[in-house]
Amino acid sequence: MPTDLINLKPYVTATNSWQTLDIISVDTSHSVDQPVGTCRITAFKPLGYNIGINSTITVTAGYPDGGQGVIFKGRVASIDHDYDEQGNVAQLRCEGYMRQLRNPEEVEIPLNYLYPFKLSEVIRNFLYRRGVPTYQVDDMRYYDDDHPTLDYIYIAGNQYIGPESNKIPPRTSLLSWATQKVALYGYRLYDRPDGTVRLSRVSGLPTGTPVATFTEGENIFSVTRSEDTASINNYVIAEGAKFTDSNGIVVQIRNVPAFVPFNPDLNPPGYRVKVIRDAWIQNDDNAECVRAIEEIDNSTRRYAETWETWGSPNIQPGDRVRIISPSTNPNSATDNLRWVLSVDHTITDRGWFTTIQAWAGAGSALPEANDCATMTLGGGSTYHIGDQTRSNFQNPTPVGKEQVFPFTVANTYTSLSVHGLIHGSNHGSITSSTNTPRNLSRVETWQGGVRVSSVDLPTYFDSLSISYASPPTNWEPLHLPLPGSLAAGSAELRFIAGEGVDLQTGQEYDDYEVRGLTIRTCGIGSPVLPT
Amino acid sequence: MFDTDIPFAPFIGFYTPDASSTTNAALFSVRPSNDGGGYDDWTFDVPASTRHIPGSNRSVRQSMGIGAAEITLQVTVYGIDQWQRLLAKLDTTGTLRLIAHMQSLRGTVRKIQPHMYEDLTGCVLINISTPVWYPDQEIEAAITFQRPVNPLTGGAS
Helix, strand or coil: CCEEEEEECCEEEEECCCCECEEEEEEEEEECCEEEEEEEEEEECCCCCCCCCCCEEEEEEECCCCCEEEEEEEEEEEEEEEEECCEEEEEEEEECHHHHHCCCCCCCEECCCCCCEEHHHHHHHHHHHCCCCCEEECCCECCCCCCCCCCECEECCCCCCCHHHCEECCCCCHHHHHHHHHHHCCEEEEECCCCCEEEEECCCCCCCCCCEEEECCCCCCEEEEEEECCCCCCEEEEEEEEEECCCCCEEEEEECECECCCCHHHCCCCCCEEEEECCCCCCHHHHHHHHHHHHHHHCCCEEEEEEEEECCCCCCCCCEEEEECCCCCCCCCCCCEEEEEEEEEEEECCEEEEEEEEECCCCCCCCECCCEEEEECHHHCCEEECCCCCCCCCCCCCCECEEEEEEEECCCCCEEEEEEEEECCCHHHHHCCCCCCCECCEEEEEECCEEEEEEECCCCCCCCCCCCCCCCCCCEEEEEECCCCCCCEEEEEEEECCEEEECCCCEEECCEEEEEEEEEEECCCCCECCC | CCCCCCCCCCCCEEECCCCCCCCCCEECEEECCCCCCCCCCCECCCCEEEEECCCCEEEEEEECCCCCEEEEEEEEEECHHHHHHHHHCCCCEEEEEEECCCCCCCCEEEEECCEEEEEEEEEEEEEEEEEEECCCCEEEEEEEEEECCCCCCCCCC
């Protein structure tokens, strides 16, 4: 237990390179969750001829015998001129350089939809574009080591999504867009007191060497540790873009956990759902990362420490610090490494005090559930549909002009598609210039005795001289979306032979074969919930 | 040291804007501030706060600099003209001239025969109080000055 009197002589200056203000008081505020840092200066007038709106201001504070730092750097946003019995003073409200991203662009900002961008590069581009003088942007990476070939976080570059969905619309605030997008992946974009705009990870448990240690009974005037359950979300669904792939199949980017652990803080029912939707989540890895970050940072009770110490100019938001306070946290001997969330400085004639808030994400990522289910139809066997005996087919004898495959539909889904191998569909019916088919070979979905949808099969070359007896030789892959909406429960998939006059063979029905058929239902992933 | 009836050192006074301005200087003599013949000196204000660290025997004192030094002189002003000059200099900055080495701040010492004076620049006359008029047009009052202090030099800069 120290027994001493620490005698400090802090000083503070506020300048705009040419002039120094006569300061009465200074209040600064910076936070990883408050992108634009702020500073309020009360100063004696006159201010000086070149201190006005948009002037740059640098506030430096420190001690004559060491330890000084810039506690604010930015521009004057507004000035209040006060004249009363207290004197003739001015109150300057200043903002950090992130303010330069605030005003929207009038035109859209397209991103190349063919080639992906590192999200951190997009952010760098914004900061450069808006003339932010100093910035430090970390390359954004996935939260774990399971993505060795995709360890950077990319956006755009999904050719199926197209240019319309890969642009920032006009009149979008770059500040809002950028801070929201990086936060999905556990990063923050914010002003630092030293004037640097920073993009860094603030997620999970911090590692590495802390920049400072604050210990109860040594350098803390007051400390509060808050516990909060309001922000817990332990059943997280991440949903991204929806697009149609090259096979015409609707794909919904979606990621859910395989199971949801019971959380007594949320009982009943022991869990809380959060759906994170963002059209810029355009691949499965990004969706998994977004879900995992939310689980790591917000799936457990939130603890945050806030404490006051004497003026500490070198603590920045985003730093790692150690806070040891057994009175508020009995486990603080080992559980003490935190991310600095916010740093506030207050300087008056009563002294210089710094208030720091810190936190660590203590959850862990859950394994992901499979969002798609595949059901085999007809045992995966080969089916010859038509009315002709074809010696070059794997099954020369047809099963008939129609083959029905029953299947079961999940409760909710975003896409339904059939896959397998196929050959010979719709060839003779449409390659003849004088043949008018009455209808093409197709796949129909039926439910409750009602036809829900019908999709024509693709056209594949068919010749009597080609052998189809040994699949997959001379067969083609089949990937066909099944439109329409089916209710949960039993349904049927019907492969039907098209009708028309085939001038090559003189036959009236199209003959083709399918094998290895599966129905793939996506968007059905749901975790095992606690009971 | 000072004679209350006749100005002992006739150049004691308050000169604005500086000591070279003698034509409208407000002259006065300084009286002892107590019956023992002593004279009040400058007082110093140090804005500071002390906070205790809970759970320890440690305190942290933050001194936010030294405030302006302040002195209150018991003076006698001779005549209505001098009194009105003094009134006109209220809330103005100028040079306070006193007998040399009779107070603790550093100034410029000069000899104006036969006495040694000390000029203290940067003084502000902030208050004139308890004036008492006597039939022979002598006015006694208490006047208060402030002056910034550099603790390293004892001067105003």
